[in-house]
Amino acid sequence: MQNEIEDYYRQGGETRRLDAGAGRWEFLRTWDLLQRTLPAAPLAILDVGGATGVYAGPLAAQGHRVHLIDPMPEHVAAAAALPGVTAAVGDARALAEPDAAYDAVLLFGPLYHLVARGDRIAAWREAARAVRPGGLVVAATISRFASLLDGYVRGYLAHEVFARMLDHTLATGEHRNLGDDRHWFTTAYFHRPDEPPGEAAEAGLDFVRSAAVEGPLWMLPALDEVLADPARTEQALRLLRQVEGEPHLWGASSHLLTVARRPA
Numbered sequence: 001m002q003n004e005i006e007d008y009y010r011q012g013g014e015t016r017r018l019d020a021g022a023g024r025w026e027f028l029r030t031w032d033l034l035q036r037t038l039p040a041a042p043l044a045i046l047d048v049g050g051a052t053g054v055y056a057g058p059l060a061a062q063g064h065r066v067h068l069i070d071p072m073p074e075h076v077a078a079a080a081a082l083p084g085v086t087a088a089v090g091d092a093r094a095l096a097e098p099d100a101a102y103d104a105v106l107l108f109g110p111l112y113h114l115v116a117r118g119d120r121i122a123a124w125r126e127a128a129r130a131v132r133p134g135g136l137v138v139a140a141t142i143s144r145f146a147s148l149l150d151g152y153v154r155g156y157l158a159h160e161v162f163a164r165m166l167d168h169t170l171a172t173g174e175h176r177n178l179g180d181d182r183h184w185f186t187t188a189y190f191h192r193p194d195e196p197p198g199e200a201a202e203a204g205l206d207f208v209r210s211a212a213v214e215g216p217l218w219m220l221p222a223l224d225e226v227l228a229d230p231a232r233t234e235q236a237l238r239l240l241r242q243v244e245g246e247p248h249l250w251g252a253s254s255h256l257l258t259v260a261r262r263p264a
């Protein structure tokens, strides 16, 4: 992993990133999608780029056997302390896992940190190899337009450096943090919504579906008020289920999930 990505994660933000606001909404929606995508427990699940185990922990609590891979030793140590989760340091492009050993593989992180397309295909191929025939690969990507929207929502576009970064991102998909604000994230690739199915197909997987994670709701100024109210949260989840497969909204969602299957 590149040094600047390591430096970014060494600051330790992943333990609390999904606790509030847009992060909490990202977690609730990703979890909701996972619950409707994965077959019932017990499955053998490989969580590649699983960080501190935000999804691995709850999946293990449901009775799945979860093994987590991440390049950051600090993340792996935190994940390995979770009940029912095993974890090891590793890289999505070269997994030290046997062929066809898992019922499902999650790629929630690697695809947006691998800037070169060949590296992303390698990560998809490794997931396709580790999952059993008929098993699922579920992958998260970040929208090409997330930085543009974030620039306005959070006021980052007031900074000339951010505006320059954004021009490059919109043109190429490549995001490089040229400033010193950690909220501007780190080296990443931001996909156009139509790209992940092609990457999955190139790795030999059958595309199943794409779904918006947050939809446009991550931009709501009053998002925390909605999430503090169980009835309003349930309403938002119900509405997002209705539009998650709507391609016209995908680019406005911060994250997109792509579901693909290894041919039987």
Ligand SMILES: C[S@@+](CC[C@H](N)C(=O)[O-])C[C@H]1O[C@@H](n2cnc3c(N)ncnc32)[C@H](O)[C@@H]1O
Pocket (backbone or CB within 6 Å): 001, 005, 009, 014, 018, 048, 049, 050, 051, 052, 054, 069, 070, 071, 072, 075, 090, 091, 092, 093, 108, 109, 110, 113, 114, 140
């Ligand atoms: C933003 S975190 C996402 C964590 C969690 N999976 C989630 O969805 O909230 C991205 C994770 O991807 C990991 N990562 C980055 N490059 C990777 C690679 N080449 N292989 C595997 N994991 C990688 C990082 O260390 C980090 O833990």
